[in-house]
Amino acid sequence: xxxxxxxxxxxxxxxxxxxxxxxxxxxxxxxxxxxxxxxxxxxxxxxxxxxxxxxxxxxxxxxxxxxxxxxxxxxxxxxxxxxxxxxxxxxxxxxxxxxxxxxxxxxxxxxxxxxxxxxxxxxxxxxxxxxxxxxxxxxxxxxxxxxxxxxxxxxxxxxxxxxxxxxxxxxxxxxxxxxxxxxxxxxxxxxxxxxxxxxxxxxxxxxxxxxxxxxxxxxxxxxxxxxxxxxxxxxxxxxxxxxxxxxxxxxxxxxxxxxxxxxxxxxxxxxxxxxxxxxxxxx
Amino acid sequence: xxxxxxxxxxxxxxxxxxxxxxxxxxxxxxxxxxxxxxxxxxxxxxxxxxxxxxxxxxxxxxxxxxxxxxxxxxxxxxxxxxxxxxxxxxxxxxxxxxxxxxxxxxxxxxxxxxxxxxxxxxxxxxxxxxxxxxxxxxxxxxxxxxxxxxxxxxxxxxxxxxxxxxxxxxxxxxxxxxxxxxxxxxxxxxxxxxxxxxxxxxxxxxxxxxxxxxxxxxxxxxxxxxxxxxxxxxxxxxxxxxxxxxxxxxxxxxxxxxxxxxxxxxxxxxxxxxxxxxxxxxx
Numbered sequence: 001x002x003x004x005x006x007x008x009x010x011x012x013x014x015x016x017x018x019x020x021x022x023x024x025x026x027x028x029x030x031x032x033x034x035x036x037x038x039x040x041x042x043x044x045x046x047x048x049x050x051x052x053x054x055x056x057x058x059x060x061x062x063x064x065x066x067x068x069x070x071x072x073x074x075x076x077x078x079x080x081x082x083x084x085x086x087x088x089x090x091x092x093x094x095x096x097x098x099x100x101x102x103x104x105x106x107x108x109x110x111x112x113x114x115x116x117x118x119x120x121x122x123x124x125x126x127x128x129x130x131x132x133x134x135x136x137x138x139x140x141x142x143x144x145x146x147x148x149x150x151x152x153x154x155x156x157x158x159x160x161x162x163x164x165x166x167x168x169x170x171x172x173x174x175x176x177x178x179x180x181x182x183x184x185x186x187x188x189x190x191x192x193x194x195x196x197x198x199x200x201x202x203x204x205x206x207x208x209x210x211x212x213x214x215x216x217x218x219x220x221x222x223x224x225x226x227x228x229x230x231x232x233x234x235x236x237x238x239x240x241x242x243x244x245x246x247x248x249x250x251x252x253x254x255x256x257x258x259x260x261x262x263x264x265x266x267x268x269x270x271x272x273x274x275x276x277x278x279x280x281x282x283x
Numbered sequence: 284x285x286x287x288x289x290x291x292x293x294x295x296x297x298x299x300x301x302x303x304x305x306x307x308x309x310x311x312x313x314x315x316x317x318x319x320x321x322x323x324x325x326x327x328x329x330x331x332x333x334x335x336x337x338x339x340x341x342x343x344x345x346x347x348x349x350x351x352x353x354x355x356x357x358x359x360x361x362x363x364x365x366x367x368x369x370x371x372x373x374x375x376x377x378x379x380x381x382x383x384x385x386x387x388x389x390x391x392x393x394x395x396x397x398x399x400x401x402x403x404x405x406x407x408x409x410x411x412x413x414x415x416x417x418x419x420x421x422x423x424x425x426x427x428x429x430x431x432x433x434x435x436x437x438x439x440x441x442x443x444x445x446x447x448x449x450x451x452x453x454x455x456x457x458x459x460x461x462x463x464x465x466x467x468x469x470x471x472x473x474x475x476x477x478x479x480x481x482x483x484x485x486x487x488x489x490x491x492x493x494x495x496x497x498x499x500x501x502x503x504x505x506x507x508x509x510x511x512x513x514x515x516x517x518x519x520x521x522x523x524x525x526x527x528x529x530x531x532x533x534x535x536x537x538x539x540x541x542x543x544x545x546x547x548x549x550x551x552x553x554x555x556x557x558x559x560x561x562x563x564x565x566x
Contacts, residue, residue: 121495121496121497122497122498123497123498123499124498125499140497140498141494141495143495168494170494170495176491180486180488180491180492180495181495183481183482183485183486183492184482184486184491184492184495184496184497184500185495185497185499185500187478187481187482188478188497188499188500188502188503188504189499190536190539191474191478191503191536192499192503192558193539193554193555193558194532194535194536194538194539194554194558195470195471195474195532195535196557196558196559196560196561197535197538197554197557197558198466198470198528198531198532198535199466199467199470199561200557200558200560200561201531201535202466202527202528202531203463203466203467205463206563206564208459208463208466208467209463209466209467209564210564210565211424211451211453212404212424212426212453212463212464212467212468213404213467213564213565214404214405214406214423214467214468214471215405215406215407215423216406216408216468216471216472216475216506217467217468217471218565219471219502219503219505219506220471220474220475220502220503220506221471221561221565222502222565223499223502223503224558224559224561225559225561225562225565226555226559228551228552228555228556228559231555232548232551232552232555233548235539235542235543235551236543236546236548236551239543239546242543243540243543243544244485245481245485246536246539246540246543247540248481248484248485249477249478249481249536250533250536250537250540252477252478252480252481252484253473253474253477253529253532253533253536254533255477255480256473256476256477256518256529257526257529257530257533259518260518260519260522260525260526260529261526263519263522265515265516265519268511268515268518268519269511269515271476271477271480272476272509272511272514272515273511274479274480274483275475275476275477275479275480275483275507276479276507276508276509276511277479277483278479278482278483278504278507278508279508280489281489281492281493281496282493282496282501282504282505282508
């Protein structure tokens with residue numbers, strides 16, 4: 001892959017903007033064309049020189065070698081079949097945080113092979129072109145789903161691209177991905193949103209929160225700043241897996257509640273000892 | 284306060300060890316005497332040169348100008364009255380994460396004035412002398428509780444000491460402190476512990492967690508590595524406030540659950556918009 005590609009990035013926010021910076025940095029693109037239905041974002045993305053030019057969706061597809069979707073997963077699900085209709089030999093990659101609904105929506109599409117379903121495990125709680133950062137994605141995992149359904153050249157180029165921007169590759173079935181993602185990403189967002197609402201609901205003294213808030217609090221609640229336009233569709237598309245995890249999480253919280261109600265310090269310690277086993281997994 | 288003090292630090296782990304480093308760094312101590320009932324910790328603290336020498340508790344008190352307690356809050360509650368019995372003109376400071384039970388345990392003690400109840404809002408999820416870090420506490424808040432019950436010289440020295448290690452001072456009633464701490468620190472630990480247990484309980488594929496775990500997941504779950512010997516007593520001593528917050532948190536989580544069950548994207552968005560208001564408080 002010595003040749004640089006003409007790459008269209010649909011969605012010039014946090015993910016699309018950061019990817020554009022990396023593609024440029026690593027010399028993977030001859031031109032990057034941005035597509036964004038939000039005019040303010042489009043303007044900002046150009047201003048920040050995240051991309052070379054802006055175009056409308058179908059013009060961008062027509063002139064690009066690679067089209068990358070970095071937009072909310074409900075929009076991806078809506079437009080993916082009709083986008084594939086317009087694809088000739090281009091590679092179409094999506095970066096959505098859910099995968100089953102997307103691959104299912106085009107599983108029988110005659111152009112299915114041109115599509116690669118990917119989920120780079122990187123993000124921040126910020127959004128929009130201003131949230132784009134240099135060096136994003138590096139040393140993070142990217143999951144390619146149902147790679148066997150993609151054409152070899154398409155999946156090879158995609159893997160190589162992710163490798164060059166510093167990611168390590170994992171292969172997974174889309175349904176396995178969605179189950180795991182519910183555990184290692186989606187539930188964390190729900191607990192953060194709910195924790196923010198808990199504190200905002202009950203703690204009337206903003207100043208006290210602001211002044212006392214520890215690094216620990218910030219760490220557990222920062223995802224509550226995440227963009228609803230991105231997260232509502234993720235949770236809705238992966239609702240069944242997430243409901244399983246959420247039910248389990250509520251029952252785990254009830255154990256802590258019961259310990260406190262019954263002043264059962266011994267069981268409380270046991271629960272914390274159990275939780276400490278996360279050290280085995282997270283360094 | 285140009286004169287350096289002979290300072291005893293009881294508990295040479297994360298908090299005591301880190302404070303010792305700062306006291307030395309800022310030239311506040313002529314000698315730092317460590318006290319630790321855990322022999323391995325005592326040995327390690329000396330090895331790491333966190334302190335100058337080790338002594339037993341009452342010998343250390345006898346020869347020190349200032350005694351600082353950096354031990355679990357249940358032990359502080361147990362020994363505080365008898366420690367004050369041994370205090371002459373020394374200043375006795377505790378750094379515990381709960382404050383009501385502690386100040387109440389000595390409110391009528393004839394030496395109450397020598398005691399300053401403080402809570403520096405700094406910590407990490409690690410513990411023991413090896414967890415001590417340089418530059419700890421800087422730019423964080425420290426709360427002095429019921430300062431009016433402490434002698435002026437004692438509380439002045441304490442404030443000055445915290446200021447010199449880079450902290451900003453807040454004054455609060457102990458019961459207000461415990462209420463706010465339930466929101467901005469204690470509940471975060473419970474949600475992290477419970478989230479770790481949720482994932483460890485249901486997600487059988489450690490390797491998947493390990494490889495996929497995003498920064499977001501790490502951020503929400505890292506406090507689950509915290510030391511039960513420190514956290515069981517905190518939660519037990521502040522159980523009534525924490526139970527209030529925990530009940531609210533579970534009911535907030537149930538709202539997310541209900542949205543997913545009923546596929547109510549509109550209400551889900553509303554919940555996230557509400558949570559986004561945390562931006563107002565956390566930069």
